Amino acid sequence: MDFRKHLLKILLLLFGLQLSAYGQEFSTAGFYQTDPKVREAINFNVGWRFVKQDVEGAEAKDFDDSNWKVVNLPDGMELLPLNASGGVNYQGPSWYRKHFTPDEQLKGKKVMIHFEGIMGKSKIWINGQLVRENFGSYYPIHVDLSDYLKFGEENVIAVRPDNSNDHSYPPGKPQETLDFTYFGGIYRDVWLITHNEVYVTHPLAVDKVAGGGVFVHFDDLTEESVKVFVDVDIANEGIAKDLQVHLSLKDKAGNEVAKLKEKVNISSDDSEQLKMSFTVKNPKLWSPNHPHLHHLYVTIKDKKGNVLDTFRNRVGIRTIELKGSEGLFLNGKKYPKLLGANRHQDFAHIGHALPNTLHYRDALKLRQVGMNVIRSAHYIQDPAFMDACDELGMFLVAAIPGWQYWNKKEPIFQERMLKDVRNMVRLERNRPSILLWEVVPNETHFPEEYAIKATQFTKEEYPYPGKYTVTDARTHRSKAQKYFDVLYANDQVEAHKQKSIFKREWGDFVDNWVDHNSVSRVAKQWGEAPQVKQAMHYFKEEWMEDGELQEWPSMTMIYGASESLFGATLWHSFDHQRGYHPDPFWGGIMDAYRQPKFSYYLFKSLLPTSGLEDVPHVDAEPFVYIAHLMTPFSPKDVVVFTNCDEVKLTMYGEEIGIKKSTAPNSPVPRVPVVFTDVFKKIDARNKNKKGYGKIDQKWVESAVMKAEGIIDGEVVTEHSRWPAGRKRRLLLKVDDMGITPQADGSDITTVVAYLVDAGGAIKRLSDEYVRFTVEGEGELIGGVNNEINPQKLLWGEAVALVKSSTNPGKVKVRAEVLKDGINAPSFAEIEFNTVGPQHQLHYTELPQKEQEYIPAPLLVNESEEMKKLRVELQEAKKQLQEYKLNEVGKQQDTFIE
Numbered sequence: 001m002d003f004r005k006h007l008l009k010i011l012l013l014l015f016g017l018q019l020s021a022y023g024q025e026f027s028t029a030g031f032y033q034t035d036p037k038v039r040e041a042i043n044f045n046v047g048w049r050f051v052k053q054d055v056e057g058a059e060a061k062d063f064d065d066s067n068w069k070v071v072n073l074p075d076g077m078e079l080l081p082l083n084a085s086g087g088v089n090y091q092g093p094s095w096y097r098k099h100f101t102p103d104e105q106l107k108g109k110k111v112m113i114h115f116e117g118i119m120g121k122s123k124i125w126i127n128g129q130l131v132r133e134n135f136g137s138y139y140p141i142h143v144d145l146s147d148y149l150k151f152g153e154e155n156v157i158a159v160r161p162d163n164s165n166d167h168s169y170p171p172g173k174p175q176e177t178l179d180f181t182y183f184g185g186i187y188r189d190v191w192l193i194t195h196n197e198v199y200v201t202h203p204l205a206v207d208k209v210a211g212g213g214v215f216v217h218f219d220d221l222t223e224e225s226v227k228v229f230v231d232v233d234i235a236n237e238g239i240a241k242d243l244q245v246h247l248s249l250k251d252k253a254g255n256e257v258a259k260l261k262e263k264v265n266i267s268s269d270d271s272e273q274l275k276m277s278f279t280v281k282n283p284k285l286w287s288p289n290h291p292h293l294h295h296l297y298v299t300i301k302d303k304k305g306n307v308l309d310t311f312r313n314r315v316g317i318r319t320i321e322l323k324g325s326e327g328l329f330l331n332g333k334k335y336p337k338l339l340g341a342n343r344h345q346d347f348a349h350i351g352h353a354l355p356n357t358l359h360y361r362d363a364l365k366l367r368q369v370g371m372n373v374i375r376s377a378h379y380i381q382d383p384a385f386m387d388a389c390d391e392l393g394m395f396l397v398a399a400i401p402g403w404q405y406w407n408k409k410e411p412i413f414q415e416r417m418l419k420d421v422r423n424m425v426r427l428e429r430n431r432p433s434i435l436l437w438e439v440v441p442n443e444t445h446f447p448e449e450y451a452i453k454a455t456q457f458t459k460e461e462y463p464y465p466g467k468y469t470v471t472d473a474r475t476h477r478s479k480a481q482k483y484f485d486v487l488y489a490n491d492q493v494e495a496h497k498q499k500s501i502f503k504r505e506w507g508d509f510v511d512n513w514v515d516h517n518s519v520s521r522v523a524k525q526w527g528e529a530p531q532v533k534q535a536m537h538y539f540k541e542e543w544m545e546d547g548e549l550q551e552w553p554s555m556t557m558i559y560g561a562s563e564s565l566f567g568a569t570l571w572h573s574f575d576h577q578r579g580y581h582p583d584p585f586w587g588g589i590m591d592a593y594r595q596p597k598f599s600y601y602l603f604k605s606l607l608p609t610s611g612l613e614d615v616p617h618v619d620a621e622p623f624v625y626i627a628h629l630m631t632p633f634s635p636k637d638v639v640v641f642t643n644c645d646e647v648k649l650t651m652y653g654e655e656i657g658i659k660k661s662t663a664p665n666s667p668v669p670r671v672p673v674v675f676t677d678v679f680k681k682i683d684a685r686n687k688n689k690k691g692y693g694k695i696d697q698k699w700v701e702s703a704v705m706k707a708e709g710i711i712d713g714e715v716v717t718e719h720s721r722w723p724a725g726r727k728r729r730l731l732l733k734v735d736d737m738g739i740t741p742q743a744d745g746s747d748i749t750t751v752v753a754y755l756v757d758a759g760g761a762i763k764r765l766s767d768e769y770v771r772f773t774v775e776g777e778g779e780l781i782g783g784v785n786n787e788i789n790p791q792k793l794l795w796g797e798a799v800a801l802v803k804s805s806t807n808p809g810k811v812k813v814r815a816e817v818l819k820d821g822i823n824a825p826s827f828a829e830i831e832f833n834t835v836g837p838q839h840q841l842h843y844t845e846l847p848q849k850e851q852e853y854i855p856a857p858l859l860v861n862e863s864e865e866m867k868k869l870r871v872e873l874q875e876a877k878k879q880l881q882e883y884k885l886n887e888v889g890k891q892q893d894t895f896i897e
Contacts, residue, residue: 024356024357024360024739025387025838026356026360026383026384026387026838027314027383027384027387028041028114028189028191028193028839029041029112029114029140029142029191029193029202030202030203030213030313030383030427031311031312031313032295032311032312032313032314033311033312033839034297034310034311034312035307035310036840038195038196038307038308038309038310039193039194039195039196039199039309039310039311040193040194040195040840041191041192041193041839042191042192042193042194042839042840042841042842043189043191043744043837043839043840043841043842044073044098044113044190044191044192044842045072045073045074045189045190045744045745045746045841046072046073046744046745046746046806046841046842046843046846047070047072047098047099047843047844047845047846047847048070048071048072048073048075048096048097048098048186049065049068049069049070049071049096049097049098049099050068050069050070050071050075050077050094050095050096050097051065051068051069051094051095052077052078052090052094053092053093053094053095054092054093054094054095054160055095058095058097058158058160059123059125059128059130059158059160060128060158061127061128061155061156063097063156063158065095065097068095068097069847070845070846070847070848071096071847072745072746072803072846072847073186073187073188073189073190073353073746074185074186074187074188074189074352074353074354074355074746075096075185075186075187075353076183076184076185076187076350076351076352076353077090077094077183077184077185078090078184078351079349079350079781079782079785079786079788080349080350080351080577080786081349081786081787081788082348082349082592082786082787083577083583083584084181084349084351084577084584085181085577085578085579085581085582085583085584085585086578086579086580086581086582086583087175087176087579087580089181089182089183089184089351089577090163090184091163091164091165091175091182091184092162092163092164093160093161093162093164094160094161094162094184094185095158095159095160096158096159096161096185096186097156097157097158097159098156098157099154099155099156099844099845100154100155100156100157100842100843100844101152101153101154101155101844102149102150102151102155104151104152106149106151106194107151108197109146109194109195109196109197110144110146110194110195110196110197110199110237111144111145111146111149111192111193111194112142112143112144112145112146112192112193112194112195112202112205113142113143113145113157113190113191113192113193114140114141114142114143114190114191114192114193114202115140115141115142115143115159115186115188115190116140116188116189116190116191116382116383117137117138117139117140117186117187117188117352117382118134118137118141118159118161118185118186118187118188119137119161119163119182119183119184119185119186119187119352120137120161120162120163120164120166120182120184121133121134121135121136121161121162121166121169122134122141122159122160122161122162123159123160124141124143124157124158124159125156125157125158125159126145126148126149126155126156126157126158127148127149127150127155127156128156128158129148131143131145131148135166135168135169135416136169136170136401136416136420137163137182137379137401138379138380138401139204139380139420139423139424139427140204140427142202142204142205144205159186161184161185161186163182163183163184163185167407167409167410167413168407168410168412168413168416169412169413169416170400170401170402170413170416170417170420170441171378171379171401171402171403171405171441172402172405172406172407172413173402173403173404173405175579175580176579176580177579177580178403178405178578178579178580179403179404179578179579179580179581180344180346180377180378180403180576180577180578180579181346181351181576181577181578181579182579183346183351183352183353184351185353187351187352187353188352188353188382188383189356189383189746191839192842195309196308196309197236197237197238198234198235198236198237198238198241198243198266198300198302198308198309199234199235199300199308199309200213200214200232200233200234200235200298200300200309200311201213201233201234201235201271203215203233203426203427204423204426204427206233206235206271208233208273209422209460209461210231210460210461210462210463211231211233211273212233212426213233213426214230214231214232214233214296214298214313214430215230215231215429215430216228216229216230216231216296216313216315216430217229217464217466218317218318218319219319219464219465221283221285221317221318221319221331221332222332223282223283223285224281224282225279225280225281225282225283226279226280226283226317227277227278227279228249228258228277228278228279228280228317229275229276229277229464230247230275230276230277230278230296231273231274231275231276232245232247232273232274232276232298233271233272233273233274234264234266234271234272234273234274234300234309235266235270235271236266236267236268236269236270236271236272237269238268239268240265240266240267240268241265241266241302241303242263242264242265242302242303243263243264243265243266243300243301243302243303243308244261244262244263244300244301244302244303244305245261245262245263245264245274245276245298245299245300246259246260246261246297246298246299246300246301247259247260247261247276247278247296247297247298247299248296248297248299249278249280249294249295249296249297249315250294250295250297251284251292251294251295252284252292252293252294252295257280257281257283257294258278258279258280259278260276260277260278262274262276280317283317284317285317285318285331286316286317286318286393286432287318287330287331287335287393288338288372288393288394288395288615289372289393289611289612289614289615290393290614290615291316291390291391291392291393291432291614291615292316292317292614293314293315293316293390293391293432294314294315294316294317295312295313295314295315296312296313296314296315297310297311297312298310298311298312298313313430314387314390314391315430315432316390316431316432316433317432318330318331318432319331319332319465319466320435320466320468321465321466322468322485322486322500322566323500324497324498324499324500324564325492325497325498325562325563325564326563327500327563327564327565327566328500328566328567335566337558337559337565337566337567337568338372338373338395338435338566338567338568339370339371339372339373339555339558339567339568339569339606340366340371340372340373340374340375340394340395340567340568340569340570341366341371341374341375341569341570341571341572341573341589342374342375342376342377342504342505342569342570342571342572342573343362343366343374343375343376343377343381343385343572343573343574344377344572344574344576345359345362345381345382345385346576346577346592347592347593347594348591348592348593348799348801349781349782349786349788349801350748350781350801351577354382354748355744355746355747355748356382356384356747357384357736357739357741357742357747357748357749358748358750359381359382359384359385359388360384360385360387360388360739361594361735361736361737361739362385362388362573362574362594363385363388363389363392363394364388364392364617364618364737364739365590365594365737366394366573367392367393367394367615367618368604368607368617368618369589369600369603369604369606369607370603370604370606370607370608371394371573371603372393372394372395373394373395373396373397373435373567373568373569374389374394374395374396374397374569374573375396375397375399375438375504375505375569376396376397376398376399377399377442377571377572378399378401378402378403378441378442379399379400379401380398380399380400380401380424380427380428381396386428386431386433389431389433390431390432390433391616392615392616392617392618393614393615394433395433395434395435395567396428396431396433396434396435397435397436397438397470397502397504397569398424398428398434398436398437398438399438399442400417400420400421400424400438400439400440400441401420401441402417402440402441402442402444403441403442403443403444404441404442404443404444405441405444406441406444406445406446406447414447414449414450417441417450417454418450418453418454418457421439421454421457421458421461422457422461424437424439425437425457425458425461425462426461429461429462435468435567436468436469436470436486436502437458437462437467437468437469437470438469438470438471438504439454439455439457439458439469440454440471440472440478443472443477444477445477445478446477446478446480448478448479448480451471451478451480451483451484452480452483454469455469455483455484467485468485468486468500469483469484469485469486470484470485470486470487470488470502470504471483471484471486471487471488472487472488473487473488473489473493473496473501474489481493481495481496481499482496484499485499485500486499486500486501486502487499487500487501487502488501488502488503488504489501489503489565490503490553490557490561490565491561491562491564491565492562492564492565497564499564500564500566501561501564501565501566502565502566502567502568503553503558503561503565503567503568503569504568504569505569505570505571506553506554506557506558506568506569506570506571507520507537507538507553507554507570507571507587508520508521508571508572508587509537509541509552516581516583518587519533519534519537519541520534520537520538520587521534521583521585521586521587522534522586522587522597523575523586523591523794524575524591524595524597524794524795525794525795527633527764527765527795528598528627528628528629528631528634528635528764529633529634529635531597531598531599531627532598532627532628532635532639534587534597534598534599535597535598535599535601535602535627535639535641535672536639536672537552537554538554538555538570538589538599538602539554539555539556539602539668539671539672540554540555540556540557540666541554553568555602555668556666556667556668559666559667559668559669560667570589571587572585572587572588573588573589573590574588574589574590574591574592574594575587575588575590575591575592576588576592577592589602589603593750593752593799594735594750595735595752595797595799598627598639598641601623601625601627601641602641602672604623604625604641604643605641605642605643605661605670605672606643606668606669606670607620607623607643608620608643609621609622609643609644609711609716617737617738617739621717622642622643622644622709622711622716622717623642623643623644623709623717623719624640624641624642624644624647624707624708624709624717624718624719625640625641625642625707625719626638626639626640626705626707626719626720626721627639627640627641628679628705628721629721629724629764630679630684630703630705630721630722630723630724631681631723631724631764631765632681632684632685633681633765634679634681635679636676636677636678636679636680637674637675637676637677637678637679638674638675638678638679638705639672639673639674639675640672640673640674640675640707641672641673642661642670642673642707642709643661643670643709644661644709644710644711644716644717645660645661645662645710645711645712646658646659646660646661646709646710646711647659647661647673647707647708647709647710648707648708648710648715649675649678649705649706649707650704650705650706650707650708651678651679651683651704651705651706652683652687652702652703652704652705653701653702653704656675656678657675658710659673659674659675660673661673679705684703684723685723687700687702687703688700688702688703688722688723689702690725695726695758696758697725697758698757698758698759698760699722699725699757699758699759699761700722700723703722703723704720704721704722705720705721705722706718706719706720706721707719707720721761722759722761724756724757724761724762724763724764724765725757725758725759725761726757726758727755727756727757727763727766727768727825728756728757728758728825728826729755729756729825729826729827729828730753730754730755730756730770730815730816730817730825730826730827730828731753731754731755731756731760731828732751732752732753732754732813732815732828732829732830733751733752733754733830734749734750734751734813734830734832735749735750735751735752736749736750736832740832740833740834740835741804741832741834741835742804742834742835742836742837742838743777743804743805743806743807743808743809743834743835743836743837744804744806744837744839744841745803745804745805745806745841745843745846745847746803746804747803747804747834748781748801748802748803748804749778749801749802749804749811749832750799750800750801750802751772751799751800751801751802751813751815751830752797752798752799752800753770753772753793753797753798753799753800753815753828754796754797755768755770755793755796755825756796762796762797763796764795764796765796766793766796767792767793768792768793768817768818768825769790769791769792769793769817769818769819770790770791770792770793770798770815770816770817770818771789771790771791771815771816771817771818772789772790772791772798772800772813772814772815773813773814774800774802774811774812774813774814775811775812775814776809776810776811776812776831777804777805777807777808777809777810777811777834778802778803778804778805778811778813778834779802779803779805779849780800780801780802780803781800781801781802781803782801788801790818798815800813800815804834805834806837806841806843806846808833808834808835808836809833809834810831810832810833811831811832811833811834812829812830812831813829813830813831813832814827814828814829815827815828815829816828
């Protein structure tokens with residue numbers, strides 16, 4: 001671990017900033033818990049009863065749900081196959097019910113339930129009483145349960161989500177004609193929030209323009225000082241009180257850089273929005289490569305000094321300014337062009353129901369390839385992903401839900417769209433990562449009236465400098481460009497030269513919107529040639545048409561554009577599922593499991609080799625990657641991706657040459673390094689000779705291809721390939737990105753199995769089935785029905801999703817080929833640990849562990865000792881078989897001679 005990062009972690013713990021044991025923390029209902037005796041966030045995800053159908057009367061407290069399945073949230077109602085596009089997911093009503101007995105200590109407290117997201121329209125009951133009806137899928141629902149709870153007895157919360165098509169709320173378009181998938185269920189976290197009757201409100205629970213909760217903004221920023229403005233909305237549901245409001249701002253090391261105290265009197269059953277400000281000297285500013293986050297502590301005391309409410313928010317001190325043709329200015333200085341990608345949030349098999357660590361890992365995987373801007377497609381993202389962007393230094397284009405649809409017949413649709421605009425700004429206004437507000441539905445013909453109101457509402461909700469709305473520059477959809485601050489386009493727009501430009505989607509290259517064939521859409525298992533083609537297309541795409549050179553938006557076009565274009569996001573970061581089209585979108589630089597394709601390394605070539613010490617879990621270090629597998633079907637050209645200055649390629653012990661990773665005719669900082677016509681399959685065949693007794697040889701030295709990365713004339717890194725040999729064993733990797741999973745009953749860890757040769761090279765050209773089993777404090781997600789387990793290798797890989805239990809401890813994963821045999825590849829095992837949850841879990845029952853398919857033992861009632869001996873005997877037989885195979889090899893050598 002980098003010394004500075006290690007020291008920072010120690011300091012954070014010493015100064016009590018309440019980082020969890022695994023180094024990451026996530027906001028809960030918009031705040032970070034400090035003193036649970038005053039304000040607590042209770043994890044309410046565990047132990048919900050669920051049925052995937054409509055049931056009459058299921059809202060009643062005494063309804064018999066004993067035969068329903070017990071699930072933990074987040075829950076997407078169902079598991080789906082890897083290819084789940086074309087409307088294969090369930091649409092319709094479902095039910096969730098949670099039984100719980102509230103703690104007697106909560107008497108006299110305010111008790112709120114906070115749903116981060118319920119897909120579709122939903123109704124929520126507590127003890128049979130309807131407390132909320134909601135229309136919309138992507139915003140939190142914050143409900144006061146205080147007057148409905150019954151202490152000393154069991155209470156029941158019932159929720160009826162319905163993800164059926166509905167034109168009356170965004171996105172409005174039926175899923176079978178929509179380019180992304182609704183999925184369903186209570187697919188984000190649920191929190192029980194407890195606090196006193198004097199408290200800081202939640203911005204979506206009160207209808208206050210530019211109000212509710214805490215609102216932080218900055219002005220007069222220089223390297224020497226910055227003015228910090230903090231608005232705090234306080235409710236008092238008791239008798240009139242004289243209060244003290246304390247603010248304390250601390251940096252990441254726990255040093256207090258500013259503090260302030262003000263007094264206020266709030267009448268009974270009233271509220272007050274308090275406006276406070278202070279100056280910070282020599283502030284540590286937030287930027288993508290130095291994402292310094294401060295911690296703003298808000299504490300309310302009565303006149304006797306008793307703490308009535310307290311929590312923490314994370315604040316990034318920064319200002320942004322867009323200056324048209326001059327580009328982006330961050331903290332008063334010109335900032336380089338931003339490059340990133342769009343992000344739909346669905347994951348293989350589980351749909352939208354990702355736990356927090358998977359959201360964080362998504363952001364981290366993108367940051368680790370150098371991306372510094374994300375467009376949320378096409379809805380506001382999970383709070384955990386947004387938290388990660390703040391922490392990792394990734395700008396965000398925040399978008400309301402919608403895609404190519406406007407409901408002209410029902411005025412309620414526009415009303416709800418405009419409510420989404422207000423909710424989005426209120427929810428995300430404090431994040432340093434927010435760059436643009438996309439307050440119009442994506443690629444949609446919308447009326448001018450809406451454009452006027454949407455931009456007006458955004459300004460009302462964020463009435464300070466640094467607020468930028470964005471829309472499409474193409475006038476065939478709308479002629480309302482004059483109302484917006486930024487335009488989506490390839491480069492400067494002649495009619496609006498004063499406006500800055502952002503490229504929202506680039507790279508995808510379909511032939512038509514019926515068939516959707518594209519060079520950019522490559523399933524990883526199609527192999528190296530399609531993957532190379534995808535990567536080179538994303539780098540540069542041009543062709544001749546009717547005698548004229550045509551160019552498609554690519555990395556080359558983005559970097560070659562004028563300063564008006566200050567940023568661009570690829571379509572798309574990950575493979576994802578779609579509604580109307582039967583094919584998934586395969587244009588990601590990673591697949592639906594977040595495993596890389598060759599184009600991943602194209603982007604990584606833009607990662608600097610130093611200077612990211614302040615970005616957690618991201619190491620700016622040299623790398624070189626050979627995008628070639630040396631198979632009989634591999635192309636003649638060898639493509640190498642690197643962030644080094646030069647690449648030296650050696651094949652079969654002979655130097656092929658040294659090439660630069662920059663090109664005078666390319667505006668891109670690093671270009672793919674292509675060694676043309678250097679690979680011949682016959683050479684690889686003839687050099688890759690393994691004679692008698694060489695079955696265990698890791699590789700043939702004379703058949704190796706090696707790329708060396710050179711900086712300032714020195715070799716700093718290398719990557720080697722050789723023709724993958726005989727399938728020898730499975731190899732497992734826990735793809736946790738250094739983020740240790742929580743034992744909260746919901747967390748999911750990805751474990752990847754690779755089929756490798758004796759030297760560890762992945763045997764990409766293979767199609768065995770791999771069976772996973774799990775022991776300890778975790779269980780496998782899925783089984784035979786959705787081809788999750790056993791699973792067919794795709795490009796030499798199979799992936800297991802392992803869900804944590806509620807007990808911290810060891811998880812052991814085993815992978816083996818489905819049908820073992822004396823010549824079959826050996827099994828693999830790996831272990832990892834989970835840590836205790838950051839927040840208290842509240843539940844009365846747990847889901848039953850899914851029954852895994854395990855083949856029957858050869859002997860009935862076989863003991864563990866007998867099983868061990870049987871495995872040892874099998875290994876001995878395999879070793880003997882290797883000797884026999886060497887004899888076969890000797891015979892072949894003799895025959896060839």
